[in-house]
Amino acid sequence: MEKxxxxxFESELKVRPDDIDMFNHVHNSKYFDYVLAARYEQMSEFYKMPMESFLSNGYGWVVRTALVEFKRPxxxxxxxxxxxxxxTINEKGCRVQxxxxxxRxxxxxSDGWFDYVMIDINTGKGCKVTPEMIAAYSV
Structure with missing residues (x-):
């Protein structure tokens, strides 16, 4: 990962039977699930601003762009x-590596990054990330 x-932050997960594809390794789409599950946990545990607090205030994070490099199965x-x-994080969104x-x-x-943008969940349109949100995630 870049410096x-x-x-x-780190989360531990275990590969499950439903993650496996016809080639007997994890299907590429599951890597997205692993990262999203880890971020969900880390938002609550480490940033103290869980996804639920965004949703209750009418906001949501959505993936705009993602890059995944698969190195080993x-x-x-x-x-x-x-x-x-x-x-990076600013009023337009954030990039998470x-x-x-x-x-074993x-x-x-695998490694890579996700670009997230903030949306207003009532309109579905993009909105600005507030200075308070930026401060909470700038740890």
């Missing part, structure tokens, strides 16, 4: 460490 001024039963952290480490091998299975 930046923001914290990197994951298989059934692998335990993974999903490390994520903000690369990630790395999925296979704990100690090697990176």
């Amino acid at each position: 930046n001024d923001y914290s990197i 994951l298989i059934l039963g692998d335990v993974i460490s999903v490390r994520t952290g903000i690369l 990630f790395e999925i480490l296979n704990k 091998t100690g090697k990176v299975a």
